[in-house]
Amino acid sequence: MGESSEALHVKHAEFLFGAPTLAAIRKQSAPEVAIIGRSNVGKSTFVNRLCQRKIARVSGRPGCTQELNFYHVDGLVEGAEFDLNLVDMPGFGFARLSKEEREEISRLTVDYLRNRRQLRTVILLNDCRRRPEVDEVSIQRICIEAGVHCLIVATKLDKEKRSQHERLLKDVANGFGLERGDILGTGDGISPASIWARVISLL
Numbered sequence: 001m002g003e004s005s006e007a008l009h010v011k012h013a014e015f016l017f018g019a020p021t022l023a024a025i026r027k028q029s030a031p032e033v034a035i036i037g038r039s040n041v042g043k044s045t046f047v048n049r050l051c052q053r054k055i056a057r058v059s060g061r062p063g064c065t066q067e068l069n070f071y072h073v074d075g076l077v078e079g080a081e082f083d084l085n086l087v088d089m090p091g092f093g094f095a096r097l098s099k100e101e102r103e104e105i106s107r108l109t110v111d112y113l114r115n116r117r118q119l120r121t122v123i124l125l126n127d128c129r130r131r132p133e134v135d136e137v138s139i140q141r142i143c144i145e146a147g148v149h150c151l152i153v154a155t156k157l158d159k160e161k162r163s164q165h166e167r168l169l170k171d172v173a174n175g176f177g178l179e180r181g182d183i184l185g186t187g188d189g190i191s192p193a194s195i196w197a198r199v200i201s202l203l
C-alpha cells in the first residue's frame with residue numbers, strides 16, 4: 001500500500017443544504033454518515049479532514065453549527081469506491097443556549113437517529129480529555145436500538161503529550177464499554193484514509 005495520499009482520493013465534496021428540521025431535508029437517496037458530538041468537539045473540522053478541503057465552517061466559539069448540514073462526497077479509498085452524504089449535526093451540551101434551544105437540538109438529533117432510513121453510521125466524537133458523559137452514552141445506546149453503527153472517534157489528541165495518547169484512548173473506550181481497538185483517534189496525524197476505510201466497512 002502506498003502513502004495515505006495515494007490510498008485516498010476524494011473526487012468531489014460539496015455542501016448540499018442545511019435543514020433545521022427533519023421535514024426540511026431535501027429528497028436524498030445516498031447512504032448517510034452522521035457526525036455527532038458535544039459542541040466544539042471538532043465535528044466540522046472532522047468533516048473537512050474527511051473531505052480534504054474546507055467546506056464546513058469551523059469556529060472556536062461553541063454552537064457554530066445549528067442545523068443538519070448535508071455534504072455529498074465521493075471518491076476512492078484503498079481501491080474501494082464510496083459515494084455518500086456526510087451530515088454535520090448541531091453540537092449538544094452548549095451551555096449558552098437556552099434550555100428550550102438545547103431540548104430542540106436533542107429532539108432533532110434523536111428524531112433523526114431513530115427515523116432516518118438513509119442513516120447507516122454515526123461517527124460519535126468525544127474529546128480525548130473528557131470521559132464520555134450521559135449525552136454521549138445515550139447516543140451510543142440510541143444507535144444500537146436503531147440498528148445504526150456507532151463509530152467512536154476521540155478528538156484533539158494533539159493537545160496532549162504523545163506518551164498519554166494510548167491511556168486517553170483507553171479511558172474513552174472504557175467509558176463507552178468498549179476496548180481500545182474499537183475506537184479511533186484524530187488530531188495526531190491519523191490518516192483520513194484509515195478513517196474512511198473504517199467508515200466504508202460500516203456502510
Ligand SMILES: Nc1nc2c(ncn2[C@@H]2O[C@H](COP(=O)(O)OP(=O)(O)OP(=O)(O)O)[C@@H](O)[C@H]2O)c(=O)[nH]1
Nearest residue numbers: 039040041042043044045059063064065091156187
Ligand atoms: N488542537 C485541535 N483543535 C481542534 C481539533 N478539532 C477541532 N479543533 C478546534 O476546536 C474548535 C471547534 O471546532 P469545530 O470543528 O468548529 O467544532 P464543532 O464540533 O463543529 O462545533 P459546533 O459546530 O459548535 O458544535 C476549533 O477552534 C477547531 O480548530 C483537533 O483535532 N485538534
Ligand SMILES: [Mg+2]
Nearest residue numbers: 043044064065
Ligand atoms: Mg460545527
